[in-house]
Amino acid sequence: MQQFNTLKNSKQEVLHELHDHTYEQAIELDDAGAHFEVGTSTGQTPWFEGRRVVELDVLSQNMNCIKCNSWLRLHDIMDEVICGMASLLYIKCSSSLCQYVNTVPTGKRSDNRSFDVNSKAYLAMINAGMGPSHVAKFLSGCNIPPISESTLRDKEKKLTPAIFDAAEASCERAREEEREKSFSTGLEGSFDAGWQKRGSGWNYNSNTGHASLVGVNSGKILNFDVRSKICSVCQFHSGRNETIPSHECNINWTGSSKGMEPDMACSIMKDMADKGFEVGTLHADNDATTQSRLPSTITKKDDKSHVKKNLSSRLYSLSKKYKQLKSAKVIPYIVRCFMYTISKNQGSKDAMEAELASVVPHIFGDHTQCSKSWCTYNKDPAKFRYKHLPNGRALSGESLKEEMENLAKSYIARADRLKNLGSTQANESFNNSVASFAPKNRFYGGTKALKARVSSAVMQKNEGCGWLSKVNEKASLSPGHLTKLYGLRRDRIRKKTRDLKSTVAFKRKRVSLKYKHVQCEQREAVKEGDTYGEEIELKEDANVEVIPSKRRLNGDEAIVVFDLETTGLSRQSDITQLAAFDGKEVFNNYIMPRKVITTTASSITGLSFDFNTNQMYHHGSPVSSKDLHTVLLDFIEFLKKKKKPVLFGHNIAAYDIPILLRNLQETHLLPEFLNQITGCIDTLKLCKRKFNKNDIGNFKQQNLVAKILGEEYDAHDASADVKSLYNLIGHLEYSEKDIFPFNQMALMESFTPIIKTSCITKPVAKRLAICGLSKRHLELAFSRDGENGLKFVLSEHGFNARTVKAISHFFSCKEE
Incomplete structure (x- = not known):
């Protein structure tokens, strides 16, 4: 323990003078003239924990001992009292002859000894559209001691009059400006009201509301009003069955929420007249009985x-x-x-x-x-x-x-x-500003906080984003150099944005983007079917089958090369070996055939099978083999581990896929298999497009690998084939146009009834199948939105209006 010189006042007395109530715990020190001990058991957060908001200029001016004028050092801090976002630091003088404990503030203080930073924190909270709990969350997230709600409530009581006065002064200047720009004796303005509850346009039961009068010529708020049906003080004491004490009640409306708008209109018009500013023409909507309650001298224009x-x-x-x-x-x-x-x-x-x-x-x-x-x-x-x-x-x-x-x-x-319309667009814009200062998912209407936030929105509308500096001055605070700079920067950005949005080009682009968004939404709704609706989950006939979208390559798809070896050369042969490779992992399984391996196939692949012993041989050496169903399940699990795999193979469209498709159908695994893959690409087609036959000789995989890669490998061994083909793919080019569905032939066969009626041709049916569409998909699109549904689906794949009309005609005749 160390002994220190006395302080003139105890900590408790200092805290009482500060008027900032966010200190964690009052730390009592001994009276003047005595020595005291400073320990660490006070419950206060240690001064070296977390971060602090410090005004460097104030700190530097107070870093000398008031007794001996020696420089103070921060590492000599003995204790700290946190006062909202500021602190009082107790720093021991470094002089061995002095050892006086100095009280050093971290920020400026006003005449009533409270820290300015706490007052500015309240105003900044309003400017950011936050509440006390949000400020606390933000500060604690930055590891800064949070300012308490009680401090902010205290600042609300002291600073709201300054906000109200600043807003009224701003409206007064706006009224004078409007009068100067007006060409008639009566002012022309637009009026509209807003409520602080979401969906109030449907429910009409908001406890609070606001209204504004905007000058047509100046574009500024000439007057505004706020209504509230709740007072937090009354509500608190009534809830506890206590006598409500005398207070400034916040309730200024007891009627219905609907009645707020015409009442505020009358109040604003009367106040304008009392101040010598008669309103001659009023722009307003027809959603309230405003006009019938206003003087007949006021002409109304519909919005x-x-x-x-x-x-x-x-x-x-x-x-x-x-x-x-x-x-x-x-x-x-x-x-x-x-x-x-x-x-x-x-x-x-x-x-x-x-x-x-x-x-x-x-x-x-x-x-x-x-x-x-x-x-x-x-x-x-x-x-x-x-x-x-x-x-x-x-x-x-x-x-x-x-x-x-x-x-x-x-x-x-x-x-x-x-024939004589007006506009309340400026009022709607103001209502949006109010919603940013007083978000509708939070309630501020029980105190003067709501009017303070509406007043702040008025200031921003009239004065720009630099309004906060003007309120600071009104509240006897410094305007804030950085606050001013930020306001000027925001005003420049707002002006630039406003000028851009007023151009014809921007408006046309906005309409175009909106149309594209609506069209995209409708197209996706047709493809998805029933996804959302009242108790839709309970409907047994919900149409939930999804129509496939256009296949797109994003570059993150896994390349999986696969190959089969079979019992013969026909498409009805059984699979004897299935191999796949994605550049890292090899899948290779031998399959017990149900048919005898032909002599030709055996001489090509080196595979043979003894049905007596159920033993598979590869070039005479025994190898392990599994039944078809097990291998196909393992292959599906192999694909599940890959990200959106695309199956590659050489000449797979004509040979490998038909055989694998038939086996998947026989084992009832086709739907699960199709869910795991993005599509297929045949490298034979890619090679024929890139290489000249005269230069290559032929397009057999073994020859291509030898000519392009300069490598020899064990051809007709599925595991060797997939590895060599994977390396060859690196020399080929492919795009979305090369992808085709695994079940393309089955999809094409589904269009046979439409082809027979000559509504579409076989080439068109093939194109539809390559896109992954079947007759069933087009039928779903037609049932969901008629010809428009077909248009949404087919236009995505590049089909013209003639094809859409022909298919629509087929389904229309079918319904009849």
Whole structure:
């Protein structure tokens, strides 16, 4: 133990002055004038454990003894009190004559003696959209002592007034800017509300909500409001059956969640008027009774985005009944037809009514009412095709046409309101910002925390990402040099991104990507069948068979070379030897045949079999052999250990595969075998494509190995064949086009009924089989989404519309 000089105050008194409550344990020191002992049994985390947040400038200015002015050394730290994200270090003077224990802070402190870093931690928490527990997790993950929730709650009470004042000042500046840019006496703004509960658009039972008024000319928040039906203090004491003490209650709404939006609209409009800023025109959606509650002096404009959204929703509802609307491009095209007409005729009710009446006839092939400004039919009727409708043809069906005409009539009846549309897109953007500051999976509405977060979103909308520095100044904190730099950098990035997204090229690319995504989703849904739905697992007739996708080589597939030796030269021969090699592991098994090995085959392979003793011989030497079923199971296990194996072999398409396929079928192992392999590649085809016969002589494997590799080997021994062929593959080139399914012949035979009707030819059937498709697969695609389903599946493999139409005709006739 060491004896030290006294401190002016005990640790407990110092902690009381700091107003930061995250210290782990108060460490009491003796009164002034006495000596005391510092031990390690205080329960405090040792100062040398973990990391600390330190302001170097503050630390350097305090690293001298206040008694003798000698330099202090960090390794002389005797103790530490952790105060949130800052600390008080107790450092003993290194002078042997002094030995005074100095109190050294690790950061700046405000007038009330609390550390600034803790106040900034609270503001940073809001800026990052985090909560107290998330801050603690982040800091502890960095091995930094976490700041306690009680400290952050205390900072919330002290700093929220500064945030509110900064947001109100920002809105005041925005109102003045809007007035300067406005050409009329009344301001023009857009209004919309949002809720802090996911799915509130369906449930409408959120306990909190917010609303904003955005200036049309400035694009900034002119005013905002927040509603809450819960107070944490009231809830806490009520839950314990205690008398609720006097407090600033957070509840400012007791009605329904639906009623928040019109009430906030009225409140905002009244507040604007009280401050001398009359709103003359308001852009808003039609989802609430806002207009009926506002003064009649305010003119309302319907929101264009909601008009488009509601139109799309009605069309997608119709698509459940009419398959023609399910194609990825159809509904977006119809929406564009309607919205183009509405946008083009803003300000003219009669022109809008006339063109709206022509949209449905145009979609169904009647162009007598079409305008030449947007319909090209009259330029060349013979060559006219719809770019975004299935197969370039008009929609058909009296029932669908009637539904569409009723839809058009409902918009024609609203032409008077549609001729002057507004936009609440800026409000929707603000709602997204609020969701980043106050995520909907967390609840902040029981205290002023929610309003503080909404106010922060207002600041970011109006002032940019540098808003935090302005709030720091409002709270008597330093603006933060690095905070400013980061805000400026983020603002530059946001401006660059905004400018890019406003270009026509970017918008077209976005539409194209969206179309591709929808098309891909529909194609995969057709191929996968039933995968998700209400109680789908309980349905016995669930359609779960998967249609194979196009085979692709990613470069990580295992190359597995295999070869067979048989009892004869015909395809009906039994297998006597099965070997495979992947560059590292050899699979080699002899199989007990059921037929006699012919003299020709025996002289070629050197294999013979004695049926009396069940003994296999290779060039006269006995070898171990197994039954066919066991060897095939072992081969499947061998393939299971490989990553997406592709089977390679020489002349396997004509000989080895038909024999192995028949044996797998006989042993009922074919489905399991097919699940383990990606496909097959015949090296004979690769060699014929790369080498000239005049230069090679012939394409026998033994000759190719000798000419290309310069090697001799024991030909017609399956184990030697696979090793030499594996080395030869390194000199060959192959791609996805060379892969074919193991059961290609069986797949091709399945198309015989379609070939007989002359809907497709044998070459087309062969192409389909090479793609891994069978008649059953095409039948599934047709049953799931008709001709569109066939188009999704076949277009992936490069088949044209003519083939799709022919196969669709076959299945349509079959249904009839």
